Amino acid sequence: MLMAAACQFAMAQDVVLVVSRKCSVSSLTQEQVADIFLGKTSTFPNGASVIPIDQQEGTGEREAFYHHFIGKTEAQVRTYWSKIVFTGKGYPPIEVVPPERVKRVIRDNPNYIGYIKRRDVDASVKVVVVLHP
C-alpha cells in the first residue's frame, strides 16, 4: 500500500523520457515532446518516424509526465483527445502495460518513445534530455 501510494507521487525528476539505444535522438525541446505525444507530428526533428507510447491512465508516471513535460492535467489531455478523436484527426498514443514492457518495446524499436521512472532506467534504454525553454 505504502509503495503504491509512493508511486502516485512520483515527481517530475523521477520520470524520464526514454528511447532505444539504437535511436540517434538524444535531446528534444519541451515543445517537440508535446508535439509528439499530442499527435501533432509523426516524426523526430531529424525526420525519422516516431511513435509515442503511454503508460496506463492513473499511474503516477503518466500523471507526472503530462504535468511536467506537456503542462496538462490528465483531464485536460482527455479533453484534448476528445476533440481530435471525434473528428477522425488522430488517435491518442497506444498504452503499454506494465512499465517493464514499455522498456522492452523501446529497447527493441528505435522509432518508439516513452517515459519511465528514473529508477527503472538501465542499459537497455537511453534517457532523452528535455530542454526547457
Added chain:
Amino acid sequence: MPPAFALKRKAALTLAILLACGPARAQEAAQAQEVPPVPPIFSINGFGTVGVAHSSERRADFVATDLQRKGAGYSNDWSPYVDSRVGMQLNARFTPDLTGVAQVVSEQRYDGSFAPQVEWANVKYNITPDFSMRAGRIVLPSFLLSDARKVGYSSPWVRTPAEVYNLVPITNSDGIDFSYRQQFGNARNTIQASVGQGSAKAPPDNDITGKRGWGVFDTLEYGNTTFHVSYFRTRLTIEGTQDLEAMARLYGGSAGAALADKYGATDKPFEFYGVGASYETSRWFLMGEYGLINPHSAYGKRVGGYISSGYRIGQVTPYVTYAFADVKSNTSDPGMPLPPAWYPTYSTIAAMNARLNSVLSSAPVQQTYSTGLRWDAYKNVAVKFQFDHSRLGDNSYGMLNNRQSGYVRGGSYNLISATIDFQF
C-alpha cells in the same frame, strides 16, 4: 522533400525494419524481440450529453440551434430536448496513412424527433506526413470549435455560443478537402481547402441546401495560442419564401421582380467570414470569435461574436462569456407599392409585404452574459452548470422560436442549464 521521395523513403524504412527484425529474432532466440502493440483496425468511440434547460420566457422556446423544433420556455418548463444528444463513431485504421471515420448523432431535429443522422463519414489519406486529403461527408471547419462542436465533453461550456455558431446552419459538406501543415520555427500552420455541398432541415420542414460550396480555413498554432481564419462560400437555397418570390414576380411587375431578386433565397451566394483566437494554459483559457455572414437575401447580413475566459481550480473550471449578435442590413422594407384599397390584389400585396418584413426582422439582435462552471467529476464525465442573461434588440426576438400569441419582442430573459457530458 518531394512527396514521391518521402513515400519511397517510408517504404524503404518499413522494409529495413522488417529485414532487421527477421535475422535479429533468429539470432537472439534467448532474448525475444518485444513486438510493440498494434492498434486495432476498427474502434468505436461514443459521446453524449444529458441536460436540462429552463427559460424565464414562457411565451417562446429557447433552442440551442435554429434547427430544433421545441425547447425550454413554452414547450417545457425544464426541457431535456435542448442539449441532450448521443453520438457514436466508428474509426478505421486501414494503414497508418489510410484512415476512415463515420459518426452518427442523435439529437433533436426540425420535427422534434431524435432520428439519428450521419454527421460525417469520410476516408483520409496522408499523401505525405504533412499533406492529407479527405473524401466523403466532412465537417465544415467554419469555427474554432466546429470539429468537436457536438462533443460537449471537449468544450468548457454547456453549449457553443449560439450568436456565432448559429451563423452558419450547415455543419458538414459532402465533398473533398485537402489539408497542408507547415512548420515555421515554433509556429505550425495548417491550411485547409474544401469543396462540396451540404444541407440542413429547419422547422417546420424547410430544406436549407448549399451547392457548389468551397472554403479556405487556416489555423495557426503558436505555443498556447491558436488563431483561426475562415472563408466559406456556397450557393444557398432556404426553403420557405419561394412562394413569395414567385408571387412578387407575378403581381409586382418590375418592382416585384427587383424585390424578388434582392430578397429571394433561391440559389443565392452565401458568404461567411470568420476569425477566432484562443489562449489556453493548464490554469486558464481566453478565447474569442467573430463571424459575418452575407446570404444576399431577406435573411440579412448578420454578425456575431463572443469572448470567454475560465480559470481552473482543481477539477472545477468556472467561466464567463459575453456574446452578441447583430444585423448589418435593413430589417424592414416598404415592399411592393400598394394598389388602391378597392383593387383585387390589395390584400394579397399587403400580406406579401408583411411576410417580407417578418423575414427581414427575423435576424437576431441580442447580447448574452453567461457564467458557469465545468466540473471534471469522473474520468470521461464532466458536469456543467450555466446561467445566461440575454437582452434582445428592441424589435428582435433573438434566437427564440416557437413564439406564441402574446409574445412581445425585445426585453430580456434568463436561462439556467445543467448538463452531464460523457465519452467512452
